[in-house]
Amino acid sequence: MKLFIALGAAALLGGCMLFAPYARLSHGYGYTDVRLAPDVVRVTFLSVDLGQAAQIDDLVLLRSAEVTLAHGYRYFVVTSEERETKVSTYDEPAVSTTTEVVTRRKDGEREAISSLSTTPAKTTETRHPRVTQLIRCYAQPPSDAGGRVVHDAQAIWTTLGPRFGVKRPPER
């Protein structure tokens, strides 16, 4: 019982990071953003590349749409974007196990069987892509966005949100 309560508290404070692909930054994964002006926000998504590299583009766009809506705007333009991928490694040690079974029978006979199993050391590489977008938000579609794409935040939120299991209303 106590374990369940402890895990429940941990999941709440940890933002259920273990299961949701779209979550606030924790342990090097998720989104983080900061408002630099009433209509300018810097949005970052840090991911772990598990063979689904394209996901991060959708996830950062989803967060940009969410902050746009959460601040009372409807449209946004990505004014600049920055990408970076870091590589981390995880080392697994070599393990060798020797098992020796000695059996002594009633008649005094002795039998020994020995076996050896080994697992070599292994280094696993993981890629951590990061995308940072600087966005400008608008209540109405801007007439001149300098040739940049004007995103409809509402359309992105309702299209991409369910794909990543997001069912809540937009929040800051």
Added chain:
Amino acid sequence: MKIRWWAGSMALAMAMGGCSMFSPYMKLTSGDHGYADSQQGPDTFRVSFRSADDGGITTASDLVLLRSAEITLTHGFRYFVVLDEDREVKTRTIQVAAQETTNSKTEVVKREDVGERQRTTTTTTTYSPAKTVVLERPEVTQRIRCYTARPTDTGGRTVYDADFLWKEIGRTYRVVRQPAP
């Protein structure tokens, strides 16, 4: 006992939550992370932030702006412009020695019915080779110029409202105090 259990639960929760209740915004003291700044003129300052948390360069970029806003406000200004910005990643290496651990377990089973005695010995050796761990500390340095009124010509540079940034970024990074020099 109840207190110990509660403390354990909180420790687990904090570990899973990434200790999110502590702000990474602090003065650089021991050389690991934090902000540092110097005044270069009546209205110009050099501000830097070195980050050591999960956010890396993102945290450094946000918190150097927060410190710039704080400096602007504590010197009686309201707005600032970033004249130039420099980003670098400082690294620190740690040598980890090779490690070998051997554990041995022996189990004896006597089977009285058939008069047999069996001894099983399992020896497990775990070996991690020596390695060099590189710790990265991204650092962003800005040179800023401060203004009391919003400047009209800044050569296309963004004019930041220090009061706005102090509240916004401060809220994001859980900085609850008043601006201080």
